[in-house]
Amino acid sequence: xxxxxxxxxxxxxxxxxxxxxxxxxxxxxxxxxxxxxxxxxxxxxxxxxxxxxxxxxxxxxxxxxxxxxxxxxxxxxxxxxxxxxxxxxxxxxxxxxxxxxxxxxxxxxxxxxxxxxxxxxxxxxxxxxxxxxxxxxxxxxxxxxxxxxxxxxx
Numbered sequence: 086x087x088x089x090x091x092x093x094x095x096x097x098x099x100x101x102x103x104x105x106x107x108x109x110x111x112x113x114x115x116x117x118x119x120x121x122x123x124x125x126x127x128x129x130x131x132x133x134x135x136x137x138x139x140x141x142x143x144x145x146x147x148x149x150x151x152x153x154x155x156x157x158x159x160x161x162x163x164x165x166x167x168x169x170x171x172x173x174x175x176x177x178x179x180x181x182x183x184x185x186x187x188x189x190x191x192x193x194x195x196x197x198x199x200x201x202x203x204x205x206x207x208x209x210x211x212x213x214x215x216x217x218x219x220x221x222x223x224x225x226x227x228x229x230x231x232x233x234x235x236x237x238x239x
Contacts (some may be wrong), residue, residue: 088113091160094168098237111158111171118213123164126195130161131170131238135194141211142179142227147218153177153231170238177231182207183224192232 086092091113099106116126116138129135145152157174182204190203211222 086110086113088160088162088166088168090166090168091162094160094171094237094239095158097239098171101237105158108156108158111160113160113162113166113168115162115164115166118210120164127161127163127169129194130172130235133235135192136234137189137192137194137230137232139185139193139207140229140231141214141222142229143220144211144214144218145229147220152229158236159233171236172233173236174231174233177229179227180230181225182211182222182228185228185230189230 086095091111095111115123116130116135117123126135153174155174155177159172159174161169161172163169185200185203185207187200190200191198193203196202196206207228208222211226215222
């Protein structure tokens with residue numbers, strides 16, 4: 086793990102949870118694609134409000150990323166890369182964009198937590214993400230819905 090603050094946070098977590106000493110190295114990331122939203126999302130996770138994130142399956146395929154799995158750890162950082170907390174994946178569901186519901190939008194915890202807000206900001210995000218690959222989002226596109234629980238923070 087190259088990120089020193091993430092390595093330190095993971096080390097602090099393992100000091101208290103030796104049972105995870107041999108799990109795969111956690112992914113280190115921030116949510117969203119800009120500083121304001123990334124920092125806000127990290128804070129929402131730390132407060133226990135944001136308990137899910139969404140990724141386009143198509144974008145993951147273009148970036149050669151593997152699907153998240155239940156039990157995966159993620160070190161959430163702010164936009165600058167400073168580790169904020171550790172979350173653990175509790176559920177992964179693949180759904181078409183049109184099938185996202187109000188309950189899931191509330192778990193994402195962003196904005197006013199409504200489905201309308203979720204659809205608006207995620208459509209914009211997926212548009213920007215897929216543009217790099219010459220693609221556009223569609224209502225039928227598959228969204229990777231990753232739910233998690235915060236397990237550690239300083």
